Amino acid sequence: MHGTQICHFLNNNKWISNAVVPDTDPSVALVSADISPHGHEMVCKIGLQEFSRRLQDELYSIDQKAYQLEFREVHKQIAQCHQSGGRWGRAAILSWISRHPVHRFLLKVHPETVFLKGHFPERPILAGVVQVHWAISIAMKVFKFSDTPAEIKRLKFRNIVQPPAILELLLRHKKENELEFQFASHESIHSSGCLVLTGALS
Numbered sequence: 001m002h003g004t005q006i007c008h009f010l011n012n013n014k015w016i017s018n019a020v021v022p023d024t025d026p027s028v029a030l031v032s033a034d035i036s037p038h039g040h041e042m043v044c045k046i047g048l049q050e051f052s053r054r055l056q057d058e059l060y061s062i063d064q065k066a067y068q069l070e071f072r073e074v075h076k077q078i079a080q081c082h083q084s085g086g087r088w089g090r091a092a093i094l095s096w097i098s099r100h101p102v103h104r105f106l107l108k109v110h111p112e113t114v115f116l117k118g119h120f121p122e123r124p125i126l127a128g129v130v131q132v133h134w135a136i137s138i139a140m141k142v143f144k145f146s147d148t149p150a151e152i153k154r155l156k157f158r159n160i161v162q163p164p165a166i167l168e169l170l171l172r173h174k175k176e177n178e179l180e181f182q183f184a185s186h187e188s189i190h191s192s193g194c195l196v197l198t199g200a201l202s
Contacts (some may be wrong), residue, residue: 009062015039015055018072029067031059034074034145040095047186048108048166073108078141091134091167101173103142107134111163115186126161131191135181139171139195143179147198155193161185 008021010033019033035043043051052069059067073092091107098104109126116124136149161167167187172180174194182192 006059006063006067008083010055010059013055013058015042015051016071021145029065030070031067032070032072034072035095035106037095037097040097040104043095043106043166044168044184044186047057051190071108078138094166103171105138105169107167107169109161109163109165109167116163124163126163126165128157128191131157131161131183133195135169135171135183136195138169139179139181142171144175145197147193150198151196153194153196155191157191159188159190161190 004021006021007019010016010031015036015040016033017036018140019031022030022032025140039051044052055069056067059065071094073094075093077095078093078096091109091113093105094108095106096103111124113126114126116128132155140146140148161183167183167185167190170180171183171185174180177197179195179197180192181195183190
């Protein structure tokens with residue numbers, strides 16, 4: 001099946017958008033796409049691996065090829081705000097759902113993330129302090145406040161994060177000067193807390 005037909009088929013799927021079949025090696029059946037808001041919700045329910053498998057099964061049913069799916073990083077201007085450590089110091093943002101006062105981000109934690117090195121050599125995990133750092137950095141960019149939080153309340157670390165991982169970061173503007181955050185996957189909640197700011201948000 002022609003690449004244009006594949007893209008048309010996929011772009012009618014509510015889970016993804018802007019599907020493209022790159023004009024590269026013809027022996028590699030590759031599809032690059034954005035994750036739609038419906039897809040975001042589905043990834044939170046079933047995980048990215050199962051999400052990809054179901055899309056690949058749909059493609060195979062119409063073209064009898066094993067397609068490789070690549071989901072684009074979006075909103076790089078937001079991602080760059082927590083770029084400490086260069087490219088591997090941040091999680092890639094695959095989706096962003098904004099419904100004030102709640103913002104939800106799908107973050108891809110790559111095994112090469114610099115913060116995983118040495119923590120721990122035999123079983124790398126994403127440290128809690130990194131999750132807090134990412135939550136603060138993204139919140140500062142989204143909610144446009146400049147000072148770091150004066151306090152972090154109700155901070156809880158419940159389940160470890162091991163790469164590769166897909167996390168949903170939820171940010172909620174709770175009160176004038178408070179933001180709740182939570183990192184979760186389709187399997188569990190990993191961490192949560194409340195950022196207390198020095199001034200009210202607009």
